Amino acid sequence: MSKKKKKPAPHAALLGVGLDNEDGHKRITTGEQFAIFGGSDETHGRMTETAMKTFEELKSRKKQLHQVEPDELAEILHKSTPR
Secondary structure: OOOOOOOOOOOOOEEEEEEEOOOOOOOEEEEEEEEEEEHHHHHHHHHHHHHHHHHHHHHOOOOOHHOOHHHHHHHHHHOOOOO
């Protein structure tokens, strides 16, 4: 009897990289589906807030990150970015 291989569960994650750090601090924030590295205190905070709001919006749409098309994700990220 042959065993059928299970398809791996789809996985997606967001990665944020801040390049404007001049104070020597190493900032790293991770979540279940995101990681944010570097940046100034302000930049790192904005990226973290954007990630959190993005996942809140996905939850309100009843979708997982791997289920959204790039255009929809771009719209959500734009909407979630603090001004």
